[in-house]
Amino acid sequence: ELKVEQNPLFLSMQEGKNYTIYCNYSTTSDRLYWYRQDPGKSLESLFVLLSNGAVKQEGRLMASLDTKARLSTLHITAAVHDLSATYFCAVVGGSNYKLTFGKGTLLTVNP
């Protein structure tokens, strides 16, 4: 059974600081997704990483994928309050439809 672990689960940051969220998964996969969820809202797709070494950047967020290490990172640069949300990674397992989500990382950016 595919397991997806994120850490940290809770992250409190100051504005302007950098930090990284980690996503480890237990079985081979070459597709990983990052989603953002604001409180009481739906999940919004941020990145799709489709191959080993893939790197995607949007604004202050950069995601990367190392399929050999079964690890993805979401790096936050110079955080701002608007980035406060819960971030989920999700991995496609053996079946191409089954997206298994991590528990999420609740990010709070403080002024």
Added chain:
Amino acid sequence: DAGVIQSPRHEVTEMGQEVTLRCKPISGHNSLFWYRQTMMRGLELLIYFNNNVPIDDSGMPEDRFSAKMPNASFSTLKIQPSEPRDSAVYFCASTPGAGASGANVLTFGAGSRLTVL
């Protein structure tokens, strides 16, 4: 495009009552998913449809839960009878093509927040 549309947004009901949640996927999307989100268990896949056919319902908790997709533009998730432990946010999501294959991204609806008293 209006995105994935779910109704109701909020439902409060009493234990034992029947609950029906509805979903309209994005037009042209062939795959539809129902997920449940709780604090304790996170996001869990309940059932996956492809071309209106249920492909995997192994995540449906028990016989009290059922899901249908009578056509490409409508799906329902029914709980009968409902119990307090069913309280959760239920999300519907859709993708073009087959599941999460290739670069398909699941687009989620706004969710239905269910409270069973």
